Amino acid sequence: MDQSFLKELAAIAGAEHTLTDRESLAVYGYDSTPELESRPGAVVLPATTGEVARIMALCHGAGVAVTPRGSGTNLSGGSISFSGGVVLQTSRLNRILEIDEENLTATVETGVITSTLHKEVEARGLFYPPDPGSMNISTMGGNVAENSGGLRGLKYGVTSDYVMGLSTVLPDGDLLKSGGKAVKNVAGYNLNDLLVSSEGTLGIFTEVMVRLIPKPVAKKTMLVHFPELEQAALTVSRIIAARIIPATLEFLDRVTIRCVEDYARVGLPLDVEAVLLIEVDGHPAVVEEDAAAIRAICEKHRCSFFQTAGSNDEALKLATARRVALSALARFKPTTILEDATVPRSCIAPMVKFIQETAKKYGLLIGTFGHAGDGNLHPTCLTDERNRDEIARAHAAFEEIFDAAIAMGGTITGEHGVGVAKKKYLPKLVGESGLKVMRGIKSAFDPKGILNPGKVI
Amino acid sequence: MDYEKLINCMRCGMCLPHCPTYRETFLETASPRGRVALVRKFQEGELSVSDRFLEYLSLCLDCQACASACPCGVNAGELVAEFRCEKKDGEGLSFMEDLVLRRLVPHPDRLESSMVPMRLYQRSGLQRVVRKLGILKMFPAPLERMEGLLPQLPGKPLRRTLQEVTPAKGEERGTVGFFLGCVMSLIFSEASFATVQLLSALGYRVVTPKEQKCCGAPNMLAADRQGLEAAARFNTELFAGYELASIVTDCGGCGAELKKYGHHLHGDPAALEFSGKVRDISQLLDANAERLAPLLKPMDIAVTYHDPCHIAHCQGIRQEPRRLMQLIPGLDYREMNEADACCGSAGTYNIERPEMSDKVLGRKVANIRKTGARYLVTGNPGCLLQLKKALAEGNEPVRVIHLTELLLWSMNGTAPAP
Numbered sequence: 001m002d003q004s005f006l007k008e009l010a011a012i013a014g015a016e017h018t019l020t021d022r023e024s025l026a027v028y029g030y031d032s033t034p035e036l037e038s039r040p041g042a043v044v045l046p047a048t049t050g051e052v053a054r055i056m057a058l059c060h061g062a063g064v065a066v067t068p069r070g071s072g073t074n075l076s077g078g079s080i081s082f083s084g085g086v087v088l089q090t091s092r093l094n095r096i097l098e099i100d101e102e103n104l105t106a107t108v109e110t111g112v113i114t115s116t117l118h119k120e121v122e123a124r125g126l127f128y129p130p131d132p133g134s135m136n137i138s139t140m141g142g143n144v145a146e147n148s149g150g151l152r153g154l155k156y157g158v159t160s161d162y163v164m165g166l167s168t169v170l171p172d173g174d175l176l177k178s179g180g181k182a183v184k185n186v187a188g189y190n191l192n193d194l195l196v197s198s199e200g201t202l203g204i205f206t207e208v209m210v211r212l213i214p215k216p217v218a219k220k221t222m223l224v225h226f227p228e229l230e231q232a233a234l235t236v237s238r239i240i241a242a243r244i245i246p247a248t249l250e251f252l253d254r255v256t257i258r259c260v261e262d263y264a265r266v267g268l269p270l271d272v273e274a275v276l277l278i279e280v281d282g283h284p285a286v287v288e289e290d291a292a293a294i295r296a297i298c299e300k301h302r303c304s305f306f307q308t309a310g311s312n313d314e315a316l317k318l319a320t321a322r323r324v325a326l327s328a329l330a331r332f333k334p335t336t337i338l339e340d341a342t343v344p345r346s347c348i349a350p351m352v353k354f355i356q357e358t359a360k361k362y363g364l365l366i367g368t369f370g371h372a373g374d375g376n377l378h379p380t381c382l383t384d385e386r387n388r389d390e391i392a393r394a395h396a397a398f399e400e401i402f403d404a405a406i407a408m409g410g411t412i413t414g415e416h417g418v419g420v421a422k423k424k425y426l427p428k429l430v431g432e433s434g435l436k437v438m439r440g441i442k443s444a445f446d447p448k449g450i451l452n453p454g455k456v457i
Numbered sequence: 458m459d460y461e462k463l464i465n466c467m468r469c470g471m472c473l474p475h476c477p478t479y480r481e482t483f484l485e486t487a488s489p490r491g492r493v494a495l496v497r498k499f500q501e502g503e504l505s506v507s508d509r510f511l512e513y514l515s516l517c518l519d520c521q522a523c524a525s526a527c528p529c530g531v532n533a534g535e536l537v538a539e540f541r542c543e544k545k546d547g548e549g550l551s552f553m554e555d556l557v558l559r560r561l562v563p564h565p566d567r568l569e570s571s572m573v574p575m576r577l578y579q580r581s582g583l584q585r586v587v588r589k590l591g592i593l594k595m596f597p598a599p600l601e602r603m604e605g606l607l608p609q610l611p612g613k614p615l616r617r618t619l620q621e622v623t624p625a626k627g628e629e630r631g632t633v634g635f636f637l638g639c640v641m642s643l644i645f646s647e648a649s650f651a652t653v654q655l656l657s658a659l660g661y662r663v664v665t666p667k668e669q670k671c672c673g674a675p676n677m678l679a680a681d682r683q684g685l686e687a688a689a690r691f692n693t694e695l696f697a698g699y700e701l702a703s704i705v706t707d708c709g710g711c712g713a714e715l716k717k718y719g720h721h722l723h724g725d726p727a728a729l730e731f732s733g734k735v736r737d738i739s740q741l742l743d744a745n746a747e748r749l750a751p752l753l754k755p756m757d758i759a760v761t762y763h764d765p766c767h768i769a770h771c772q773g774i775r776q777e778p779r780r781l782m783q784l785i786p787g788l789d790y791r792e793m794n795e796a797d798a799c800c801g802s803a804g805t806y807n808i809e810r811p812e813m814s815d816k817v818l819g820r821k822v823a824n825i826r827k828t829g830a831r832y833l834v835t836g837n838p839g840c841l842l843q844l845k846k847a848l849a850e851g852n853e854p855v856r857v858i859h860l861t862e863l864l865l866w867s868m869n870g871t872a873p874a875p
Contacts, residue, residue: 023510024484026498027491032469045483072485073470091483111483113474137474327528334464336529385464 001041001084005062009044009086012054017092019043028087031074032134033421034337035385040067040081047092049167049175049206056204057173059086060450066171067452068200070111070139074146075338076419078199082454090141093206096120103181105164107209110141114148117210127215129156132415133326141205147197149415154373155245155281156213158415160196165209168195168202171446176203194441199417200452202445219247219281220291221315224298225272225305229253232274233349235301236372239278240345242297244290248279249373250322253352255359256329256367256380260321263328268321272304274352276372277322279315325369326380332365333382337394341405342414345375354404355379362393376414403428418456426457458540463497466490466531472523477799477817478516486513489523489533496540506544514541516813518806519678520766520799525773534770538677545680558684562671563691568639569614579610602808606842608644615646616667623653623663630660633741634701634734636692636715638708639671640838648841648859652707652738655861658752658868659745664699672711673721678804689718693731704731707738707861709767709837710804716772737768738861739836743777746784754870755787760863761830762790763821763844764797765837778836778860785867791828795820802843822847825855833857 001020010018019025020042029039041064046052059066065085072079072089081087093109099121100106106121106128114135121128131150132138138148144166149158165179178191195202226232236249252260252275261268268275276298280290291308298306309315330336343351352368355377359366370377379401381394402412402425412418412425427435438457445451472489473479479488486495492514498504517537524532550558561567616637633656641649656663673688692715696704706712712735719729742749760782768774775797783790801807801817825833825848833844833855845857 019484021509023495023504023507023513024486026504027485027494030468030494032467034467071470071473089483115474134470137470324528330467330469330529331465334461336467 001064002062005058005064006042008058009042009055012051012058013044013046017045017047028069028072029080031069031072031077031079033075033077033080033419034335035391036077036080036420038080038082039084040087041084043087043089045089045092049093049169052088052090052093052169052204052206053173053175055086055088056169056171060172060448063448063450065450065453066204068141068145068204070142071113071134071137073134073138074142074419075340075416076199076413076421078146078417078419078452078455079142080420082420085450085453088204090139090204090206093141097207099124099126099212100181101126104212105181105209106212107165107207108140109207110139110144110205112140114138114140114143121212122215125215126212128162128210128212130159130162140208140210144196144205144208145198145200146415146417149371149374149376151248151250151371153371153376154249155247160193162210163192163196163208164211165207166192166195166205167207169204169206171203171448171451179209181209197417199419199456201442201455202451204451216247216281218284218287219279219315220287221309221318222278222291222294223305223307223318223321224276224278224303225269226274226276226301227272227304228302229273229352230349231301231303232276233352233372235276235298235303236348237346238297238301239294240373242293244280244293246278246290246294246373247281248277249371250277251275251348251368251370251372251377252277252321252325253356253368255365256325256369257321259328259332259367260324263331264320264324266320269304275321277319322369325367326378329367329380329382333384335383335385335391337381337383337398339379339381339398339401340370340376340414340416341379341401341410341412342374342376343405343408343410345373347408347410348372348375348377351375351377351404351408351410355401358397358400362397364390364394364397366397371414374414375410399425420455423456458496458500458536458543460500462531462536463493463500465529466493466497466533467529468494469528471528472526472533475522475526475798477518477520477522477801477820478813480820481813481816487516489517489527492517492537493531493533496536511544516810518766518799518801518803518817520803521770522766522797522799525770525797538680542677542680542682545682550679550681554679554681558676558679558681562639562675563684563688565616565639565670568671569617569643602811606807606846608842608845610644611646613646615642615649616665618646619650619653619665621665621667623657623665625660625662626657628660629662631702632662632664632700634696634699634704635663635665636669636672636696636704636706636708636711636735637665638706638711638838640842641708645838645841645859648862649707651859651861651865652705654865655738655742655749655868656705659742659748664701666695666699668695672714674710674714674804677714685721689721689728693718693722693725693728696731697727701734703736703741704734705736705738705741707836707859709737709765709772710839712737713767713771737772737774737777737836739768739774739777739781742781742864746780749781749864750784753785753864753867756785756867757787757789758832759789759791759828759830760832760834761793761825761828762796763793763800763825763833763835763840765835765840766797766799766803768836769797778834781860781864782834785863788867789830791830793828793830794824796824798824800840800843802839804839807843818843818847822851822853826853831855832863834860834863836860
């Protein structure tokens with residue numbers, strides 16, 4: 001990179017927060033996406049909105065590409081700079097600015113870690129529901145950029161359901177403020193919704209205001225085994241049809257169950273086809289009623305085992321199998337390809353079946369677990385990046401799985417984003433008119449195309 | 458270096474929030490994921506070992522909090538330590554390293570004699586004068602830090618005063634070996650004496666072999682594999698000469714190292730057997746909780762616990778110490794935030810990397826302060842040294858004690874001085 005440009009960059013964020021050494025650039029070339037890597041030209045860690053604005057103005061003037069990054073846990077290559085540009089890491093923007101208990105909002109800088117916000121608001125009896133798997137390290141800015149979901153999505157929705165306001169630095173360095181504390185706000189286009197899930201291609205978020213809700217008073221956790229996959233899937237549909245919306249309704253398939261048992265020995269029988277982890281929360285009386293109704297439904301669908309946790313500790317124990325699912329799978333082989341094909345929840349059984357058949361067809365080991373309640377599955381291929389033939393088969397299998405998800409009325413990504421990893425599948429899903437509108441939006445925000453180029457569209 | 462171990466890292470980033478140096482810097486190079494990537498890129502020929510490369514790796518505290526957090530079972534801390542060991546194998550030891558690691562540490566007598574001037578220095582009042590006049594400011598900074606860490610030394614090292622065999626009180630339930638760590642013996646002899654008394658009260662005959670040598674942890678730290686293996690071989694043979702049900706230590710650092718002797722000696726059966734018998738004192742006491750509980754008298758004090766890395770992360774012991782403290786009737790136990798985060802002591806890290814060590818320590822002290830507890834309990838001499846000094850300097854009204862001291866106070870019904 002041009003030396004005088006780097007000097008100006010360092011003048012903004014400080015020399016110790018501007019990295020250009022070989023070693024740093026090498027380790028900022030990846031995020032959590034398997035197989036993708038590309039070295040940036042520089043890394044910068046600004047501490048204020050003002051610094052972000054000055055960095056963007058500088059890069060805009062110099063025509064240098066900028067890729068925003070939080071903690072680098074993206075699963076679609078979104079936080080990797082493929083153009084040798086600047087990686088802008090937001091971690092130092094890490095203050096919780098306000099928790100407004102009258103308006104039930106929290107305003108934070110976007111480098112704040114999701115679970116840090118959880119702890120702060122829960123200490124006040126409030127609740128911020130989005131809980132992506134990486135919540136202990138993911139940043140709020142990253143959650144907004146990817147519209148992250150999580151285990152509680154079924155009942156409580158995803159990040160976009162909570163974003164009320166954003167401060168966004170635009171590609172030319174201008175600051176855009178959208179939304180606010182007013183619950184009803186129809187002035188102009190809804191820019192918040194446009195910016196959520198923009199994957200760092202429209203602007204860099206520096207502050208986000210989110211909606212909070214009261215923390216549920218009671219909860220009950222249940223673990224259920226099913227000898228038949230279809231019956232487990234039917235149970236999911238019947239629970240919803242009975243007008244019960246559990247906070248959590250998670251699913252593990254046979255391969256995952258075996259890996260979990262192998263790794264954690266939690267006492268799962270190896271002859272079951274599916275395990276459901278169900279959690280209901282809310283008013284204590286309603287929680288009791290819902291749990292009883294769920295038990296009846298599970299028994300009707302021939303569950304072989306049903307356990308309710310009596311205490312918090314027991315609940316944690318029951319949730320172990322689901323909690324360690326990814327660890328158990330990841331330990332099996334060196335490379336783990338975690339996908340997030342998502343279908344309408346009525347299609348869970350055919351989708352899981354299809355994934356299992358596709359794995360067999362390509363001679364692959366794929367474990368599927370995930371958020372059965374909202375149809376968001378995580379087919380996880382266990383492989384070894386050194387085995388190029390197997391990797392190629394894995395990609396072919398996932399292509400078929402994405403096609404099937406689209407055919408069932410689902411989507412190629414429920415919560416990981418398009419980034420570069422899913423870019424080639426996007427046209428199949430949104431069509432030419434969808435792409436045209438997205439390109440128009442992109443050029444309205446970023447006519448020079450310097451912000452996270454090569455991503456999404 | 459096993460390449461397989463490196464590629465098992467799937468770069469999920471789950472280790473990042475647990476890494477003390479990442480939390481302070483937010484830099485990928487200062488994170489476990491980044492360190493594994495650096496070593497991997499060296500192995501793949503993409504990076505060479507430059508000064509900066511080693512500088513990045515040496516920022517690692519080797520607290521192994523990353524290993525506890527890793528979903529794939531990668532131990533980044535250990536990988537970095539191993540890598541540094543391999544580099545070192547080619548270079549040999551420096552003059553000072555040779556002096557300390559080969560000529561001093563493996564010889565308890567010499568080690569103890571080397572402390573005599575320090576004891577004299579403290580007793581004579583010279584320490585007060587030196588500190589008051591700020592004379593140490595004229596010497597290199599590490600010397601001043603080392604001097605500052607040293608608390609009041611006991612009259613004599615415990616190794617000198619403790620009988621080789623301490624008989625069981627009441628009916629004998631078995632014989633255990635006691636591995637008496639160097640720093641425990643030299644500086645925290647009171648705590649180790651409490652350990653022996655507790656074991657004896659529970660009906661154990663305690664054998665403390667006089668000739669035992671340093672566990673080898675300082676060698677590991679200085680990447681001196683030869684010294685480490687010599688220590689492992691010596692202690693394995695020595696303890697094999699006694700009929701022991703288990704080998705107990707009250708030093709987290711020693712315990713973690715002793716449990717790895719089998720690994721260090723490449724699966725040698727005697728070393729594996731030795732390692733298999735090693736128990737942290739909290740494990741053995743917890744296994745005897747039913748018989749310990751009736752011996753404990755009430756204590757009306759507020760206590761919090763700091764997990765030493767070598768106990769929580771390296772040995773996976775978390776619940777045992779907490780259960781033991783809560784056996785004491787009336788005790789007000791308060792869990793602190795980030796209890797299992799490193800205190801910044803990390804072997805000699807607090808002397809070699811004072812700036813980062815102080816940041817990590819500052820966070821720990823703030824978390825201790827928030828509990829309002831008057832007693833901080835822990836189980837490793839490095840943490841005891843580091844936290845005693847920090848809390849005294851900050852004028853915090855918190856007393857730092859070893860778990861066995863607390864339990865012995867409760868057993869004897871002696872109210873601790875405020």
